[in-house]
Amino acid sequence: MEKFVCIHGHFYQPPRENPWLEAIEVQDSAYPYHDWNERITAECYGPNGTARIFDMEGRIVDITNNYSKMSFNFGPTLLDWMQKERPRPYESIIEADRLSMERFGGHGSAMAQVYNHMILPLGNTADKYTQIRWGVRDFETRFGRKPEGMWLAETAVDLESLDLMAEQGLKFTILAPNQASRVRHLQSDDWQDVSGSTIDPTTAYKIVLPSGREIALFFYDGPISRAIAFERLLIKGEILADRLMGAFSEERQRPQLVNIATDGESYGHHHKYGDMALAYAMKALEENPSVQLTNYSKFLAENPPEYQVEIYENSSWSCVHGVERWRSDCGCNSGGYPSWNQSWRTPLREALDWLRDAVAGPFEKTAGKLLKDPTAARNDYIDIILDRSDDSVNEFLSRHAKSDFSYENRVNFFKLMELQRHAMLMYTSCGWFFDELSGIETVQVIQYAGRVVQLATELFGDSFRDPFLDLLEQAKSNIPEHADGKNIYLEWVEPTILDLGKVAAHYAISSIFEEFGEETSINAYSATRQHFNMSQAGRAKLAVGEVEVTSKITAESDKFCFGVVHLGDHNISCGIEQCIQGPAFDQLVEEIINPFSAADFPETIRILDKNFGDSPFSLTSLFRDEQRKVLKLILQPTLDEAHAAYSALYEHHALLMRFLHGSGTPQPKELVMMTNIVLNTRLRAALENDRLDIQNIELLLEEARLAGVQPDAPTLAYVLGDTMESLADALLEEPENLETAEKLENAATALRVLPFEVNTWKIQNTCFTILKEHYSGMLDKAKKGDEEAQEWVRLLCSVAEKLLIRVPQ
Structure with a gap:
């Protein structure tokens, strides 16, 4: 009887980027780190790529890559951030898959993940397909191979999602033991009830799907996985190794796979030094001749399923009520505020469903004028998300565009695709997972909805905001001052919505405090300086100029003139207008500079107001990091x-x-x-x-x-x-x-x-x-x-x- 152990870590953070800047702004709750991605990378993702092995004196004798010996998946949006902001830990993850292929007979340990952690059973068919497609394509680009397995967000499952996964070539996924309904041996017609988490988790199962396709399912060991998350099993690596070995049974004569699955953040973030406990446990297992470390792909290749399984549809690993945690007040919550309710979950989802469906028809109609097949283009848009270079975009358009694109059509194409991207991002599961409507994760998904409203308004006309707000108003906050979803949108989301003019204002105000070159990158935008004049009178500064602002995401571009005066401390007035050409601009510069040079600041501000519309921008117009x-x-x-x-x-x-x-x-x-x-x-x-x-x-x-x-x-x-x-x-x-x-x-x-x-x-x-x-x-x-x-x-x-x-x- 062969014994195998597979340890799976689901490494994931919700996308935290400002939808307009495509960058994470400072998050004070992560102090002293800039944001939570940075903090958790320091506490978990980095350490697991460089885990310590100690001698008897407590000194480091080796540094090993935990990922290379375990099974793991990383959220694509998290990997995108790591690649840009934390390249060393990112490279350790990519390298781990290569090392695991050497270790496990050509079967890499990395698994794909549905793209932005959407609860697939609650999505429509189009979103399910795209989430799987984007997750697969992102994986192929990063790891240089096709994925064999895919992690479902919260292991939330239904037959349609499994069928779409099988259609796209995926061989397996992992579920919780409570999600299995009944099993039968392939050589028998007798079904055995395995409800209540009684399924044997030490082997692979196949499930036959409505189309006739098949996919393999693994069910992780529930008690050990829970002990890692909640029972301090990671206090010592020896304890973890012993617990894993104790899960084998001498009564089973076939090969046995003891497999566990937890949030990867258990190993270092939730449990300090959990990464070291994991490293020691895997070292102990490697040195034990009676057992082998493996991954799911290798075990499946060598041990095809002998049993068929049926599952409970619309079930998950983190809600005992199925998938209700992401659409109703089912009682599942974080437990911090017993008096709170989560009745806001239903109207929030209903509002987002309405928005998604309301923009679908106009999208098909408008995109159909530009693209051969809008749905196919949407499914392939991941290629541009992964590589926004001109060559990548041109290659994409050569496949999907009906004809050569004008500037206007090119901008509209990007806006249409970004509309679809954000319409999926707004379903990121964390928006419903926690207790309160005004929580950071829920506000984030409402921000994505805000981006959808903005793009839909620009593309199709203003018919979305007010009905959407009426629906959001039905979602009630537990905190009286936050009122409801409509108020949260108006107070916290709408002020963050950007256009090119606001980016120009940010550039103008920032130019008072730092010196820019001809080309400046401002997160998801670029600014090209056309003209710039700086004057100083004592502590006061005046900047007048012209700048062209371009979105790196939609290619939309415009030119603006600006005037900004800083009178010391936080006293800043800035105005922006569409570009004034030629001699008129030179005359404007002279008209503003003359009173400023004479220290006539009231007159300077009066002229700014006259030419730039009451100078509506101030220090609060700066993006959060620059403002700090x-x-x-x-x-x-x-x-x-x-x-x-x-x-x-x-x-x-x-x-x-x-x-x-x-x-x-x-x-x-x-x-x-x-x-x-x-x-x-x-x-x-x-x-x-x-x-x-x-x-x-x-x-x-x-x-x-x-x-x-x-x-x-x-x-x-x-x-x-x-x-x-x-x-x-x-x-x-x-x-x-x-x-x-x-x-x-x-x-x-x-x-x-x-x-x-x-x-x-x-x-x-x-x-x-x-x-x-x-x-x-x-x-x-x-x-x-x-x-x-x-x-x-x-x-x-x-x-x-x-x-x-x-x-x-």
Whole structure:
């Protein structure tokens, strides 16, 4: 009897991009990281690509790629973000599939996923097909092969979706044990009831679909999977390995597959160090001669199904009521607010269904004038999403366009396709998963709907917004001040809707604070400077110019003139108008500059208002990240002044604060706040310096202790980690640079001094690579009397000791 283990991780985050910028804006709840994708990558996705193996002394002896030994799927929209923003973890995922093909007889461990995590049973047939098609095509482009399996969002399943998957060449998917209804051996007509999660999960099953096609199904081990997610099974790798081995039965004489499936975020994000527990468990299983690690594809190829299964349609792994969590107040929620209800789920879905169906007819009619087959073009549009280059677009149009496209037709084509893309993005499952209509995930799907409304209005006329808002009004928030979906749309979504004029205003205001070249990229837009004049009078600045703004997504382009005046602090007035040509523009520039040069600011603003329509744009018109950056510049002098005042007060009262803390006397809040700000600011400055003064850091920490102040651990840990990562990267670039090695060794010393933990994952990875590639060579030089090599060896051994890395022998 052969024994096999397969561990599957479903790695996924909902798309978080602003639908108009195609970029994730700052998310304060992810602090100290920029956004949740960045944070979870640091805690989970990156660590699993570089997982640690420790010796008995707790030192790193090897770094391994967990993905290469397990089964996994990544959401396509998440991989798109990682490829752009975190290329190293992304490459480790792609490399893992190649390594797994070598390990598992040509069968890669990566699985595809329906494109944007739509609950397929609740979608229409067209969306189901496109979601599968886009997921397959995205996979092929990234991994360079056809996928054998596909993950269904929330394992939500119906027969039509399985049939469409089989039609597109997919061989299997994974379901929860509660989704199986009955089974029979292929050599028998007797069906056995396996409801209530009683199906045997240690083998593959086939399901016969309405068309006569077939697809294989695996059912994961429910108790072990739940224990990973909710019962601290990842506290030690040995415990996980033992639990997996305990799932085999000596009574089964056929090959057995113990397989588990959980959210991949369990391994490092939900459970700290879960990635290391997983690495150790898989190492233990590899070293156990009685069992083999495998993946679903390899097991299926070697062990074709001997049983047929029937399933419960419209079922899932995360809702005991089927798929009701994504369309009704079924009772499934996060549990944080018992008094809340989720009755908003039904009207939200009904509103989106109405919008989807309302734009479908006009889409077919309008697209039919431009394209040979609008549906086929929509299904192939993933090729442009993956590659928006001119060559890719031209190749696509050569296949699908009825004739050569004018500028207007080209723009309309892109808008039609983007309308369809966002009409699917608005069904991303996370919009219904949680408790409250105003939650970040639900607002995100309403934003996608806002983009659909905007594009439909531009393409077909204004007949969508008001009926859509009437339907959204039926979705009631649990929080009185948010009222309902209509109010949320008007307050939070509509103000974020962009057009080219608003992008031009962003460019104009930003030009006051940073110097742009002729071509500037602004997320999903490009700005080409035509004319630009900057004047300054004391602290005040004036910029007048002309810019052409082009959408990288729809190819829509327009030229704008702008005037913007900054009178200091947050006082900014900006106006935008359609471009004024020739001498009229030069005259306008002169008319504005003359009063500004004379410091006649009221007249300057009057002329701006006269020529640019009451200057409606201000600092709030900046996109969120740029707004934060500009505000930081504006606030810096004020903050410097405040810090200087706080520092003076602190120096005067430091001994008093120590006395109060030491005597147990309550400290005045005003003085506590002052001391906190001063000492944490000084600590941050010390940790940002690439030549850390350890003695000064120790003195500051002692001052904080004596004054009863807690260091700002999240911020300070992030700052030191960033400093060390920069030093480690610099040493990797120039491995023999003694000055950098000395700085890194000094910075590593701070790890022993600080009273909180620093995420050294990237630093350990880089230093492990340096040691692996250069240590033996430098050691040889050192043994031959090379003094610089001797110092390098000493420094790197010290770094290795502090980072818990075993030096190569």
